[in-house]
Amino acid sequence: MPPRKKRTYATENEPETSSKRLCSKKSADSGFSVKRCTTWFNNYCAENDGSIGPDGIERFCKDLGVEPENIIMLVLAYRMDAKDMGYFTLNEWIKGMTYLQCDCIEKLNNKFDLLNASLSDPVTFKNVYRFAFDFSLENGNRSLDKPTAIALMTLLLDGRWSLFNEFVQFLEQSKFRGINKDQWYNVYEFSRHILPDLSNYDEDGAWPVLLDEFVEWYQQHLSKTSEVGVSI
């Protein structure tokens, strides 16, 4: 742990103040402090629950300057190894913030670009992607319902997969009512390994039936639109 520096202002006595005041330029340059982190956490805590709830998260996001649906939040949750979407416990908070070495908003802001950049690393991205599924699952379910799945997928894959829009289109008109973990994982694998023209897709590739049907649908879709002379 970095050495603690003495601070001149009292932070513990004003739990309701905006977190911006917690971090002055001075402390932004100082090392990581668990205590400060905890205080920061308590700022968003809901009641005496001991964890940050949806309201707290909303405030947190506002302070951070991002919408709650931003992918950064997912990355953060991943680093925290958070269990439930919409809730952070103290332990999770500490875990994640310690990893990032952030105990106040400013430090976190500085890390923004780093966090975004980390998604370019395929390993990190894959882990975040996979984490997102379990994170979004409601208790006891084995699959995400279609709208949730599509929303989550949009967050993660829109712009990173050329066939993404077509896949969503397919999903929406299909009879599948949800996505289970195996399908979720394989969608990502598919997006990484299969070329946009599907030339290296093979039927014996042990892809889930969902993806086999997507390929079929897409090929029909292609021939239909090419007949009409519309460019995709």
Place this chain on the structure above:
Amino acid sequence: MSGISKGGKKDTKMRIRAFPITMDEKYVNNIWALLKNAIQEIQKKNNSGLSFEELYRNAYTMVLHKHGEKLYTGLREVVTEHLINKVRVEVVDALRNNFLQVLNSAWNDHQTSMVMIRDILMYMDRVYVQQNNVENVYNLGLMIFRDQIIRFPLVHSHLRDTLLTMVAKERKGEVVDRGSVKNACKMLMILGIDSRSVYEEDFEKPFLIQSAEFYRLESEKFLAENSASVYIKKVEARILEEAERATHYLDKSTEEPIVKVLEDELIRKHMKTIVEMENSGVVHMLKNNKSEDLACMYKLFCRVPDGLRTMCDCISAYLREQGKALVTEDDNGTNAITFIQSLLDLKDRFDHFLHESFSNDRLFKQMISSDFEHFINLNPRSPEYLSLFIDDRLRKGVKGMSEQEIENVLDKSMVLFRFLQEKDVFERYYKQHLAKRLLLNKSVSDDSEKNMISKLKTECGCQFTSKLEGMFKDMTVSNTIMEEFKHHLQQSVTNLNGVELYVRVLTTGFWPFQSSLSKCNMPSAPNMAFEAFRRFYLGKHSGRQLSLQPQHGSADLHATFFGIKRANTGPMDLVDEGAASSSGKSLRRHIIQVSTYHMVILMLFNKKESWSYDEIKNETDIPERDLMRALQSLALGKITQRVLSKDPKTKDIEASHMFTVNDQFTSKLFRVKIQSVATKGDTEPERNETRNKVDEDRKHEIEAAIVRIMKARKRLQHNVLVAEVTEQLKARFLPSPVVIKKRIEGLIEREYLSRTAEDRKIYTYVA
């Protein structure tokens, strides 16, 4: 010449001691001149004046004194000169005139003289020839003859042409001098010395080429003019002819190549044409049962590679077409019995051909099997129909068939069973039909039933038949229990109120019924009787549960019909004798044989005269569909079946319609059986239901197979897993790879399997 002393003892050979005296040139030349002269005399056929012994001795001397070479060379010259200047001239002269005879006699003369010459020069053969590795005398003579006479261009070509022309003539049917051809061929064979190369090059090769051409033309002509069967017979005849020709006057070794040429030209090149000939080819033969013609064709086509395959393909196409026509559903509705019977007949027909014409050839056998397998599975109802067919055969009252005949039919049905891909569908239907047979007591004999089951067991193993056997056991056990029950009744003097009860106890797992979803309100009399039985049974077997199955079972009811409508019509069967007799002849009594549901409904009319549909429904609690059916058969069937009347007299049934006893009911029979409206075989919705159940079962079987395999193998690649599953299940049905994949995904979701991290195509078993 110095003296040559003879050897000591007299024996068969002359032993002459070697004499180491050298000879001078002149002496040698003299000897040679002598020999030369002798040779020439021999060649002129003037050998009578020669002394064999003297000549031999001279030759011997020469060789002995190392002049073998001179002798050899000289011999060669003499022979060559003779052949060129004398013999060849003669032969050439005779080119247009008795050529073969002249040639032949020249050859014979040559052979004779060479033999004699060889005899004289035998010592040279033994010693000089051996030591110097040159041809012996006789062979030398052959070679010279060959080179100077036979291979002389004029002779060579003329000989060949002559021979070929003669063969051609004979083929056209003319008579030719076979002897001279034979001699010529023999000569050529001998001239090859240790090989047949002379014969082959000078005669056989051009012969084969000519023959090929000849038969090429002939085949085209024949084909154009003749039907397939006639053509085949002609081909057979030609083959025999050529074989005989080779044996008799060509060289025997030519038989094989010439037959091959024929086979090639006459058969192989026209296989398809022959087979597919309109109105006479294979299809025609099959249609008209020409087993003999087919047998001829088979024998003939055996000779060429792919000949049988060509036949087989054509037959297969025809068979598939026939089969397909048989299994395609008629718009008028398909009768299961005729469906299966026609398939059996087709199989019989083709087995007959297999036996009579194709001598049980394995290729044809396999073709028939695979074709049957192909088209029988084109119709998804085949398993159901097969079960119905067998059901029909096993029922009572199949007249005119002995045990043996029934056995045969069942065996043949088993053959069709083997072709079915969806054996699990068959199993389901067979269970249903067997249950009906057993419960309605319709089997023709228990033995036939058990026989059939053991056949199925041999085919499919115990799992298939264990439940069927269970059903049988239940029947036997029920009989025993009824005996005991009767005994019990007598002993305990229990009164069943005049109800004669017969109970069959069925073990739930064995029988294909839905366990009682259907409850209904039993009338009191049968209900009490049943309760008596229940008490008895549970007394013997505690811990079991008995539930009455009202959708099965039957009842015989005593029914009294009053002809005229009277003001106070009493309930049906409680009228006392007095009142009955006073109403006179219009009173009719019958015994009605009905189903349980019918009984429940009819007995209502003991309480009240008329009932509405709704009231009946509420009172009996019979499920709607069954109630409809029951009322239809009671009130809306044939006139001779209408025990009830409905008001209004429409064809449909609505909640408010009223039912009363049809007192006008008449029948010629005392015992009237009320038919159920049920159809034989499944209706459309029933079929779908069965199909759904089958699909459900299959899902479980596939998953069980997957888990079993993965548990044993721990890690498997996707394709291998799919292949293994298919292999394990194919005895019951053919699962599609897509369905298997879906089941794998289901198992992944439920965490029985997972994909390995390194390769998503490999699954591992999750313990």
